[in-house]
Amino acid sequence: xxxxxxxxxxxxxxxxxxxxxxxxxxxxxxxxxxxxxxxxxxxxxxxxxxxxxxxxxxxxxxxxxxxxxxxxxxxxxxxxxxxxxxxxxxxxxxxxxxxxxxxxxxxxxxxxxxxxxxxxxxxxxxxxxxxxxxxxxxxxxxxxxxxxxxxxxxxxxxxxxxxxxxxxxxxxxxxxxxxxxxxxxxxxxxxxxxxxxxxxxxxxxxxxxxxxxxxxxxxxxxxxxxxxxxxxxxxxxxxxxxxxxxxxxxxxxxxxxxxxxxxxxxxxxxxxxxxxxxxxxxxxxxxxxxxxxxxxxxxxxxxxxxxxxxxxxxxxxxxxxxxxxxxxxxxxxxxxxxxxxxxxxxxxxxxxxxxxxxxxxxxxxxxxxxxxxxxxxxxxxxxxxxxxxxxxxxxxxxxxxxxxxxxxxxxxxxxxxxxxxxxxxxxxxxxxxxxxxxxxxxxxx
Amino acid sequence: xxxxxxxxxxxxxxxxxxxxxxxxxxxxxxxxxxxxxxxxxxxxxxxxxxxxxxxxxxxxxxxxxxxxxxxxxxxxxxxxxxxxxxxxxxxxxxxxxxxxxxxxxxxxxxxxxxxxxxxxxxxxxxxxxxxxxxxxxxxxxxxxxxxxxxxxxxxxxxxxxxxxxxxxxxxxxxxxxxxxxxxxxxxxxxxxxxxxxxxxxxxxxxxxxxxxxxxxxxxxxxxxxxxxxxxxxxxxxxxxxxxxxxxxxxxxxxxxxxxxxxx
Ligand code: SF4
Ligand code: SF4
Numbered sequence: 001x002x003x004x005x006x007x008x009x010x011x012x013x014x015x016x017x018x019x020x021x022x023x024x025x026x027x028x029x030x031x032x033x034x035x036x037x038x039x040x041x042x043x044x045x046x047x048x049x050x051x052x053x054x055x056x057x058x059x060x061x062x063x064x065x066x067x068x069x070x071x072x073x074x075x076x077x078x079x080x081x082x083x084x085x086x087x088x089x090x091x092x093x094x095x096x097x098x099x100x101x102x103x104x105x106x107x108x109x110x111x112x113x114x115x116x117x118x119x120x121x122x123x124x125x126x127x128x129x130x131x132x133x134x135x136x137x138x139x140x141x142x143x144x145x146x147x148x149x150x151x152x153x154x155x156x157x158x159x160x161x162x163x164x165x166x167x168x169x170x171x172x173x174x175x176x177x178x179x180x181x182x183x184x185x186x187x188x189x190x191x192x193x194x195x196x197x198x199x200x201x202x203x204x205x206x207x208x209x210x211x212x213x214x215x216x217x218x219x220x221x222x223x224x225x226x227x228x229x230x231x232x233x234x235x236x237x238x239x240x241x242x243x244x245x246x247x248x249x250x251x252x253x254x255x256x257x258x259x260x261x262x263x264x265x266x267x268x269x270x271x272x273x274x275x276x277x278x279x280x281x282x283x284x285x286x287x288x289x290x291x292x293x294x295x296x297x298x299x300x301x302x303x304x305x306x307x308x309x310x311x312x313x314x315x316x317x318x319x320x321x322x323x324x325x326x327x328x329x330x331x332x333x334x335x336x337x338x339x340x341x342x343x344x345x346x347x348x349x350x351x352x353x354x355x356x357x358x359x360x361x362x363x364x365x366x367x368x369x370x371x372x373x374x375x376x377x378x379x380x381x382x383x384x385x386x387x388x389x390x391x392x393x394x395x396x397x398x399x400x401x402x403x404x405x406x407x408x409x410x411x412x413x414x415x416x417x418x419x420x421x422x423x424x425x426x427x428x429x430x431x432x433x434x435x436x437x438x439x440x441x442x443x444x445x
Numbered sequence: 446x447x448x449x450x451x452x453x454x455x456x457x458x459x460x461x462x463x464x465x466x467x468x469x470x471x472x473x474x475x476x477x478x479x480x481x482x483x484x485x486x487x488x489x490x491x492x493x494x495x496x497x498x499x500x501x502x503x504x505x506x507x508x509x510x511x512x513x514x515x516x517x518x519x520x521x522x523x524x525x526x527x528x529x530x531x532x533x534x535x536x537x538x539x540x541x542x543x544x545x546x547x548x549x550x551x552x553x554x555x556x557x558x559x560x561x562x563x564x565x566x567x568x569x570x571x572x573x574x575x576x577x578x579x580x581x582x583x584x585x586x587x588x589x590x591x592x593x594x595x596x597x598x599x600x601x602x603x604x605x606x607x608x609x610x611x612x613x614x615x616x617x618x619x620x621x622x623x624x625x626x627x628x629x630x631x632x633x634x635x636x637x638x639x640x641x642x643x644x645x646x647x648x649x650x651x652x653x654x655x656x657x658x659x660x661x662x663x664x665x666x667x668x669x670x671x672x673x674x675x676x677x678x679x680x681x682x683x684x685x686x687x688x689x690x691x692x693x694x695x696x697x698x699x700x701x702x703x704x705x706x707x708x
Binding site for chain 2: 258377400416421429430436443
């Protein structure tokens with residue numbers, strides 16, 4: 001007996017998982033480039049969010065067609081991973097359907113449900129493909145989704161089609177060989193095959209050896225496909241299948257209208273307003289403090305949750321399709337804000353990799369090189385995008401942080417907004433009225 | 446409309462050694478904008494009629510800082526906030542009612558961290574409370590049988606999940622409440638939020654308020670109800686843009702109730 005197969009398989013696994021681990025490490029490192037923000041409080045509410053939104057897909061079904069089809073793919077994906085466990089054990093130890101003898105009828109039920117799910121996944125994925133490429137739903141053909149992101153979405157669908165087909169073909173050949181009169185090789189009767197039994201007849205008339213060869217080929221292609229797919233995640237919006245979980249856990253729990261009060265500003269304002277403070281005293285020197293920068297012009301100024309958001313974004317465009325600015329033809333697309341943030345973060349990460357762990361300034365920033373001020377100023381801060389996102393991403397928080405940079409670091413607000421702010425400063429109202437006239441309405445008719 | 450309004454200030458109250466049940470935060474629009482002043486007065490008429498003990502800050506009130514904050518000017522926002530908090534705390538304000546969802550959101554959510562802890566409620570919730578306590582009774586009056594649709598202000602609805610109080614109040618008027626295709630959590634912004642009220646929109650195909658007015662007109666209402674002075678302005682402009690001023694009115698919920706009771 002040769003162990004060549006098993007060794008080859010083991011190497012494949014190690015390489016596959018090794019590369020994957022490397023990508024995961026990079027993602028974690030890149031996310032940690034962000035500013036710290038405390039999201040450890042209220043773990044009960046956080047677990048609940050994760051259970052409802054990531055596990056329970058509660059926000060997906062707000063658009064029922066996509067929602068239900070997505071649930072097929074999602075459940076199919078999770079359950080078929082259980083099958084993967086058997087495949088890995090079989091592959092490593094040269095066994096065949098190792099669980100079958102132990103599980104008995106349960107095994108039949110399991111295999112049958114895998115098959116039905118595989119079929120549902122196949123159907124769902126085909127409908128998804130049609131929606132993207134034939135029906136061309138507006139949010140999938142928006143100009144902010146061109147080039148790689150557009151192909152990426154289709155690659156994922158092709159991948160899933162191929163993987164599910166291979167899975168069913170693998171079972172069909174197996175079933176065919178199980179039914180060879182007198183038995184063939186190690187193919188003993190096991191499992192129940194509600195879907196692949198209809199595929200199995202195509203192998204009738206082929207020699208047993210050929211079918212077995214095909215069976216092995218399908219088996220190998222399937223597992224290799226899965227390993228490739230797993231490593232493709234790093235480059236793809238499909239990363240959401242993993243990150244949706246931490247992302248919903250760490251999502252903002254405050255009311256959507258509550259924006260954070262910048263602490264660094266609070267300190268300065270308190271000092272300014274304190275009548276006892278010595279205006280000429282030097283600010284206390286904190287050796288470790290980085291020079292305070294207000295707002296965000298690049299990914300390092302964002303917090304790590306915002307960066308996690310960027311990696312989690314599935315580019316589904318639900319945010320953009322509900323954005324009032326986008327719907328009325330303005331340049332702003334919250335999806336693009338998330339994609340730009342991820343692209344820039346990836347660029348910064350590559351820069352760090354290329355320069356032995358340190359970031360070498362590249363004369364680029366998220367602001368201007370990716371996101372323009374025009375996009376930022378179009379936002380009404382209505383929270384429609386936040387409400388809509390199926391994985392609780394907040395494009396709005398990034399928009400706001402970048403507006404803060406424009407206003408507080410660059411004094412680059414539109415003129416009319418500067419006028420409004422001057423009015424507030426001088427009159428305590430956004431318009432030019434005297435504070436002394438505040439109660440005039442009382443006596444007017 | 447005959448009786449004049451009774452509007453005590455916090456300073457007057459304090460001089461008399463009294464603390465009102467609630468502080469009415471009028472807001473900049475409610476104080477200075479001609480259209481919004483009517484909302485303010487309608488609300489005060491209801492307060493007067495129901496003998497609610499309230500007071501305003503009057504000339505001691507200042508902008509909450511909301512437009513500055515949404516525009517990105519955190520400095521200006523926090524200065525405004527701290528000044529207002531000083532005033533409010535000096536008067537030991539506990540409960541605040543306001544007819545502006547932007548003031549509501551800021552006072553309720555963003556002031557606590559800066560030292561201002563108050564029980565803040567929107568005027569629609571407050572009015573609902575008066576009805577629930579039996580202090581205010583509402584009948585349809587002139588609005589009986591009218592078709593009314595309600596536009597959810599983002600900073601009241603999505604931002605703070607207040608969806609039912611305004612609708613409950615409208616329903617008390619014996620009217621037909623019709624929902625737009627986008628409402629509640631799916632509501633569409635009027636276009637004024639995030640300091641947009643104070644600047645021109647970026648180039649696009651359309652103004653947001655026109656898009657939103659189309660949503661409203663689709664359900665063929667007699668009245669578009671609003672719960673925000675800024676939404677009110679945006680929708681009124683939208684109605685003018687569609688040349689529908691003759692057939693469709695935009696009214697605040699406080700006005701609906703005050704007018705229904707002939708106050
Ligand atoms: S918050 Fe801003 S980006 Fe998000 S939907 Fe509203 S206008 Fe668009
Ligand atoms: S931010 Fe959310 S809603 Fe928008 S594209 Fe990404 S995943 Fe979809």
